[in-house]
Structure formats: structure tokens, C-alpha cells
Amino acid sequence: MANDNNRKAILVTPEDCIGCRACQVACKSWNQLPGISTKNNGTYQNPPDLASAAFNIIQYNEVPSQENPVRWLFVSRRCMHCEDAGCMTICPSGALYRTSEGAVAYDRDKCIGCKLCVNACPFDVPRYDAENKVTKCHQCTDRTTAGMQPACVKTCPTGALRYGDRNELITVAKKDGFGTIYGENDLSGLGSIYAFKEEPKLYGMKENPTIPSSVVFWHTYLKPLSFIGLGGVVAAAAIHYLAIGPHKEKEEEV
Ligand code: SF4
Ligand code: SF4
Ligand code: SF4
Structure with missing residues (x-):
């Protein structure tokens, strides 16, 4: 177990995600993962689920909206690096x-x-x-132990993915007005944490x-x-x- 003071995390801020999927591509590139044959199943989410050659995916959540026919909420899905794993x-x-x-x-x-x-x-x-x-x-342990950021984080153009000291990331997210930090305490604290202003379940996050x-x-x-x-x-x-x-x-x- 890592010393809590030394624990690192990836902070995901779904509200900043534009669904470009550069993180998916960067992960494949760094980890030399092959392409996957998929078929259109009525959504732009692709691949539809995590796979042996897809360590992270952007989940496309479609929710009803008053302004638009539908509202797209993107969220990065990946291993949560649970403390109680x-x-x-x-x-x-x-x-x-x-x-x-x-x-x-x-x-x-x-x-x-x-x-x-x-x-x-x-x-x-x-x-x-x-x-x-x-x-x-x-969590790109081969990169982080060499002082680099995880490939997905390095590539994200909007700052929707950040890597660093877990306690600091949580403090910054709260200062930025995010009322809910999903994973702050779940399973004794996750190593993939998510900052939300809305209900996490709107983004398809698992409750409890x-x-x-x-x-x-x-x-x-x-x-x-x-x-x-x-x-x-x-x-x-x-x-x-x-x-x-x-x-x-x-x-x-x-
Ligand atoms: S660390 Fe947590 S999310 Fe990742 S595989 Fe293990 S139990 Fe699942
Ligand atoms: S941390 Fe590394 S292995 Fe994990 S999703 Fe990002 S690029 Fe892929
Ligand atoms: S997390 Fe970043 S890189 Fe990934 S889809 Fe969202 S904006 Fe693009």
C-alpha cells in the first residue's frame, strides 16, 4: 500500500471532456494495443466497452434536455485503482x-x-x-516511475484528465467548485477520482x-x-x- 501522503491519482473532470477520444488513442499507442473490430450499435461510443485491447473508453451518456433533443455527457471509464481493491x-x-x-x-x-x-x-x-x-x-506505471504523466493524461487537450498528488487534486477540485468528488472515500479511496457539479449517477457512475x-x-x-x-x-x-x-x-x- 502506498503511503497516503505519496499516493497519486488521475482526476477526471467529465464536464471538461469534449469526447475527442485522444486518451483512448494515446493509451493504445503507448501500450501497443491492437485495433478492435466493432459495429455501429446506434451510438458514437466506440468501442462499446472496455476490452483486453482497450484499457480506457469514453462512455457517451445521452440524457434528455430541454434546450436540445439530447444532452451528451462524456465520462472516461477505466480501472479505478481502488484502495480496497x-x-x-x-x-x-x-x-x-x-x-x-x-x-x-x-x-x-x-x-x-x-x-x-x-x-x-x-x-x-x-x-x-x-x-x-x-x-x-x-495507470501507466512504466511512465510515472520515470517521471512522466500517464499517456492518456499527457494527451488530453482540455485538462479533463489530470495526474498528480491525490490530496492536492481533491483540494483543487473542491476549490474549483466541484461539490462531489466521486471516489474520495469509496472503497477507502479510489485512485481514479471524478469531479462533478451534478449527480454522478447522471454520468452513469455506480452508486455505493x-x-x-x-x-x-x-x-x-x-x-x-x-x-x-x-x-x-x-x-x-x-x-x-x-x-x-x-x-x-x-x-x-x-
Ligand atoms: S483496482 Fe478496483 S477497479 Fe481496478 S480492477 Fe481492481 S477492483 Fe477493479
Ligand atoms: S493511465 Fe495509461 S494505461 Fe491507464 S488508461 Fe491512461 S494511458 Fe491507458
Ligand atoms: S478525457 Fe480528454 S482526451 Fe479523453 S475524450 Fe475527454 S477531452 Fe478528449
Whole structure:
């Protein structure tokens, strides 16, 4: 766990987002992610969801408006880098870990492909690549440890994405008149925080995100057993089917 005083975050200000998706492109470019075949499903949002080759997406929320036929509200969707991270808690192999800046990153080589983190994540973030290895936003830990900003942040032309000291970002956002900082305290504090003047749910933000109780049970009772002989994979499979149910594949074809 990062020292709270040293914890970094990405501050998203959806009201400043123009939906240009430069952040999506920058992420793909930096992480060398291939293109995804998609089809028009009646919205300009593309791709429609996070994928193994899409670590961040701009969600296009359409809400009724009195002035216009519809009002578009854009919001960047990505890993929230939770302080109480269900994915890390349930991971039996240690593939998901906390960086010194407070992000939740992953070691691809340690991933055993059990997919427990999928159901343990309150935000439906982790995806798996063609080799059954976990993928997601890692807050560009390879850039930030070299003193650079995350690729998406560096590219954003409007300042809708900012990276820096988490406490400072929250202070600045409040000073700028944003009444709600989504993620300030949720799950003991998120590493992707969102500044709103309107209700977060208008932007499709999840209300009161919580870690599934089955994950807590796993962490408290079953995970220790995996270290004394049962084996991580067996215990992982058991908890998956007993407490969560079979994994439902929703990964897009890449
Ligand atoms: S959003 Fe999901 S994948 Fe990201 S740190 Fe939180 S639990 Fe893990
Ligand atoms: S922080 Fe890096 S990995 Fe995460 S969405 Fe931005 S560019 Fe992609
Ligand atoms: S680059 Fe910035 S303004 Fe453009 S879509 Fe991404 S967050 Fe919004």
C-alpha cells in the first residue's frame, strides 16, 4: 500500500471532456494495443466497452434536455485503482499488486488465468487477452516511475484528465467548485477520482460500489488455506463455483 501522503491519482473532470477520444488513442499507442473490430450499435461510443485491447473508453451518456433533443455527457471509464481493491484481495497468485504510487498494476507472468478478479471488481474492469492473461489500465506505471504523466493524461487537450498528488487534486477540485468528488472515500479511496457539479449517477457512475462479500470470505478463510497446501488454483476454482458461480464470458473478440 502506498503511503497516503505519496499516493497519486488521475482526476477526471467529465464536464471538461469534449469526447475527442485522444486518451483512448494515446493509451493504445503507448501500450501497443491492437485495433478492435466493432459495429455501429446506434451510438458514437466506440468501442462499446472496455476490452483486453482497450484499457480506457469514453462512455457517451445521452440524457434528455430541454434546450436540445439530447444532452451528451462524456465520462472516461477505466480501472479505478481502488484502495480496497477486490481484484488484489482475491488474486491467488499475486499477479495484481500495488505500486509505490498507489496504482493497482499487474505482473502478466504471474497471472494463472483463473478470472476471479473479474467478479471481484465492483466496476467490471479486468479483461483477459488471447493468452488468458489479465489486462487493464495500470495507470501507466512504466511512465510515472520515470517521471512522466500517464499517456492518456499527457494527451488530453482540455485538462479533463489530470495526474498528480491525490490530496492536492481533491483540494483543487473542491476549490474549483466541484461539490462531489466521486471516489474520495469509496472503497477507502479510489485512485481514479471524478469531479462533478451534478449527480454522478447522471454520468452513469455506480452508486455505493462495494466488494462482493464472497471476496471477503475468500480473503479471510480460503486464501490462507491455499498457502498451506490446497493450492491456489484448486481453492480459486472452489470459491468461484461455490460463492460466485461460473464465469460468464463477455470479452470482445480482438
Ligand atoms: S477497479 Fe477493479 S480492477 Fe481496478 S483496482 Fe478496483 S477492483 Fe481492481
Ligand atoms: S493511465 Fe495509461 S494505461 Fe491507464 S488508461 Fe491512461 S494511458 Fe491507458
Ligand atoms: S482526451 Fe480528454 S477531452 Fe478528449 S475524450 Fe479523453 S478525457 Fe475527454
